[in-house]
Amino acid sequence: MAIEDDVLVIGGGLAGIAAAVGAHEQGARVRLVSHKQSTMRQASGLIDLLGYTPDGDGPVVDPFEAIAELPEGHPYERAGLDAVRAGIDMFDDATGEMYAGSHTDKNALVPTHGGAIKPTARYPDSAAPGIASANGDTLFVGFDSMIEFDAPVAADHLAATGVPYETDGVTIEFPGNLRDDAKVTRFAHLLDRDDEVAVDGTTMPVRTALAERVKEHADGHERIGFPAVLGDDHATEVRAELADRLGASVFEVPMGPPSLPGLRLEDRLYEYLHEIGVRVSTGNPIVDVEQVNGEIDRVVGDHTGREVPYKAQQYILATGGLVGKGIDSDREGVYEPVFNCHVPHPADRYDWFEDGAFDDHEFARFGVPVDTELRPIDADDAPEYENLRAAGSVLGGYDFPSEKSGSGVSLATGYAAGELAGDRV
């Protein structure tokens, strides 16, 4: 017996989730299988659509306009502009109040934890008060032992980008004598629970203690930004209390990895899958494929060494790129390990990269090519399998770090692939 569903989505990142929702909305019974945790936890939690064009023009003000101009073969072009709208709408529905930016087509400029600005289409509500494209004198607060965010450096860097407001940075000791290598989840957990901490010979709730320490630096600043550790399950409450005590709006500067905004987003989206009734199996890599007449009949999952068959009518490959291990390589070549789909790449390994760290690297575009139905195609442009679609970073032909298009492509192609697959069952 196989574990049987209508649509099987392989991969549990943003693209896989979007695909599962897309298929579900077509009335299909959907299962999502994922191996390990997704790269969402490594990313900042910002949802970039397109910040720079493939030619490097930008920051782009209206990503939708720019997406319409993309060349053939780019995943956005394959999926089509409507899919981009549909994908982002789905995201807005799923995340609700948790994300901002849906009121406009324009990108916002968000300060990064290094202090540069970055164009992005959707940003966590926790980052919203701090966006650099809104005005307001800003104080960054960093913690002495947390090397991921140096507030004075970020403040000076942000000022150097020419923002039309004052920026300042201060480094304080986080109350509670945490060890120097305390994890971000430790900070978040303390703030979530508002635990009592020892401060100057007495104890008080950690939110109060933190606000007290920041207060003396706060005067005159309209907004105060912290590294993204302000709570996990009760993040809104933590920010609200700090804002109240400090008399300024309080925001988080996205960091990563590890990234709490990414973690919260992942939690929210899985909760959403649960709410709508998508079945989820985690911890299982797909290791083998059985095909009949050019179609995938079933795939085999590995349960800690045991082979377990999964069967569906339609399959979606959303296993990620080089980081998520949906695309792998060795000294001889680059391959897609689940279905062995065609991955175009130069035969000579020394043509995979360029000399400068931020040059136009071939490896950044490694991935499977697809037709306009998002089916992976082989070297002769024929679909690899009639009932297989691909979405997200496993796709080739775009350089998401330079374009700042990673999340957008995942949402657009994921949702579109899911709809197409769901429509065919």
Place this chain on the structure above:
Amino acid sequence: MESSTGVLVIGGGSTGTGIARDLAMRGVDVTLVEKGNLTHGTTGRMHGLLHSGGRYAVSDQESAKECIIENRILRDIASHCVEMTGGLFVQRPQDSDEYFQKKLEGCRECDIPAEVLSPEEAREVEPYLATDIERAIKVPDGAIDPFRLCVANAVSTENHGGRIETHAPVTDVLLEDGEVVGVEVTHESGPGKRVHGNEGQTEKIYADHVVNAAGAWTGRIGDMAGVDIEVRPSKGVMTVMNARQVDTVINRCKPKGDADIIVPHETAAILGTTDEEVEDPEDYAEEQWEVDLMIEELKELVPILDESRTLRSFWGVRPLYEPPDTGTEDATDITRQFFLLDHDDRDDLPGMTTIVGGKFTTYRMMAEQLSDHVCERLGIDAECRTAEVPLPGSENTGVLDDAMDQFGLRSPIARRSKQRLGSRTEEVLDVDGPNPVVCQCEGVTRAELVDAIDQSGTDLNAVRLRTRASMGNCQGGFCSRAMADLLHPEYEEAIAREAYDELFQERWKGERHALWGEQLSQAMLNYALHATTLNADSDPARLGQDVDFAAFDGGESASAERTGTGADAVATDGGHDGD
């Protein structure tokens, strides 16, 4: 600007810093100039083998004897730079018994302790050795950190009143009346510690004697002085593995050949090497086949290398020299002996001596002989003390092991810090307030980095060489920005940013040669972190770009208010330019 000194040493490698220390300890006023960082040349591009002499026990017994003597000295005076790993010469089925026997006898003739191990015994020492090896000879090879050694020599030089100038390439050799009287250097960022953004300037440094210890670049210095020094640079590739598959130096027991050695080095293992003559020590091809050859050949000795992660590869250029008219055809046959060229005797040009050739392991002895020579020339009567006096960091290291839990560090971090800092550990790590680990791969704390910054200014590559920060598996992906942040507020944010970009690019340069499998994933993650999360590639501050902030999403409330008279809305003139 002008200055004068007793002896001017050109070259901040092991030979140059060794000479500077030797002379300074003899009371000579010495200045050392180096075109890049310390160890910029060959010293910084070697596999870090402390020879037992076993490698030369058949082909060149004189070198072999020198090696074992110096090996013993360095264990004493540079204990915090040396790890006595021991070494094995491993015989594979296709390697000849006759050569194995010769190697064993050669070692014994040269007073190198040597012991034959059965395959089982060898695998007990090194479990990842191939199962089909014939046998092995155990010798006292070791690993040595060339950066730490040169820095310690430089610090000792300064402690004895000497002057060290890095990033100060020699732009001319000053001649007066047919005699070398000094050099002109161009300080890239002014004299003293390198600081980005400081203006460069030239300095004429007059000296009683000039020592040319510029390694592969000695010929260039010779050209400036009008003398011909025929250096025959030969390149060799070294591939850095992410982890130590072996803790012993593994040599292939065969006469000569490429890819025949694995050296455990700090947290990594280094595979070496090739030997190919090149025209230009600064411009030569770095090719894929060389890297592949290392793995293909050495997996015969240690099979797990085939599936192991490499971090990067680098090439070094040996400054081989042979006296004019020797005419050796194959670069691998050129002697590894060193030569002391007194240009007065050789070219009728008084005032300069060149030292060229030789091996890293015998740097101290070379420095001693050169210093003896220079002192004789200058009529200075002073004894060499470098064989007895420990280098800074290697004094009283025995005391260190007592308290591993000091300084509030986790024990592996404390241990690694001590292995790097030696007797300086307490002085460096004993700081008030938090001391977080900044480079997690190598276990480097903020205090150690701050100490290195004190020594080397804003040059994060110099900081890296001192601490190993950014040399681990993420190759600076996670720590380079945080390292740069430490420069602030002493240095401006723009300078810190420039230093960070320079370090990140330098890390990329070597990592390019390891881009498959895990390291390609790492490279993509690093690229994503720096380009996507930090927008370091399109950062308007870096590009000097003006941004029209008001054209972008000003937030939900602002967009509502913008139609009215929202106080929060951005000035529509686009920010700072319009003021």
Place this chain on the structure above:
Amino acid sequence: MSDSQQPSDFEPVDVFAETDGMDLRPGSDDCYKCSTCDTNCPVAEVDDDFPGPKFQGPEQWRLKRKDDYDIDDSITDCSNCLRCDTSCPSEVPLSQMHNTARSQYVDNQMSKLSVEYIRNRILSNYRTSAYLASLFPRTATFVMNFGPVRWVMEKGLGIPSERDFPEFATTTFRQWWKQRGGAQVQNPDKRVAYFHGCYSNYNTPEVAKALVHVYEELGYEIMVPEQKCSGTPMFANGMLSDARRHAETNVESLTAAIEDGADIIASCTSCSLALRQEYPELFDIDGIEDVSNHTYDALEYLRIYEDLEAELEGAKVDFPDLAYHAPCHSRNQGLDGQALELIENIDGVMAEDVGDSCSGISGTYGWKTEHYEVSMEIGEEMFEHMEHAEGDVGMTECPTCAMQMEHGTGYEIKHPLEVLEAALVSEE
């Protein structure tokens, strides 16, 4: 499929003679520092004395040289929940690294005369204590929870007095099995060997009986081979030589069962995980791969080999609503959704997931005074979610999670097999 292109697996156990002498530095090759493991660590979230799995695993290992024997003592703060293993996007053998490091720590740095060592040994050899207790079950249950005895345990051994020792069954599962005359179904084509583990033998035989009833109902012949502790508590306490001794017995008798055509099934997810994953990672025993390859969780096995959806069609039970917690060790095997999906098919019972947090007990971890507070703090999220859930009865596959669930909420705790028994097996 392109198996040939995949680099071969890293199998240090094939290279090293002794488990606690294994060099796992090459395992750090897979780490690209993303810290996903750290964000999944339930201990690091509440206790900053624990530096997280990344440090304890690939970082600590990579910083080692051959003669560096010292392991940071925070390794004893790891609860061995294995969530780091499940989360790592890059195949770092985190739990293997932790288990091996912990064993080296215990061997080299822990005094064999210390109270912790003695206590840990007693806790990890639960089978021995349970065996003794089973001789006088009623007395044992009383004595173990008797005030003065508990005071001595807390002060003398570091076992928290807040914890109630589990009740010992008056008839163990094995006694019951013998009394009923062993297997009631003979079927050479459908044969399973049941690894019941210590807990369902000594403490909750009703779970083991449910398994027997369900499997026999579906036509399976059940074997109950000789067995010792799976080793889970020993791994967690760095007692690898104890674990190895037990493993040798288990592998021998389970291999024999496999030769008789049986697959191995377990009702405790920690036991199945140990046989599947930890055994081949840590020990090189003849037949151990075979055992690993033939072991299944009891529900998982039915989902693969039976059409349970069809079997359960129309099934109706009278069962209280359930608050379900998926144990970390079931997550680790990719089994976290299966119990709920099954119960969806059964009328008359509703089960609600209480979220993906860790229960916090992690076997023997929560049984140590120094970890009790942390253990309860980790569990708090689960307790809260249980309170919020509709059902007032808990359900889980893991006996120690069940203990913690009961301890934190006072709920009675069921095993999914008991629900399946109610749905499939007609009362006699």
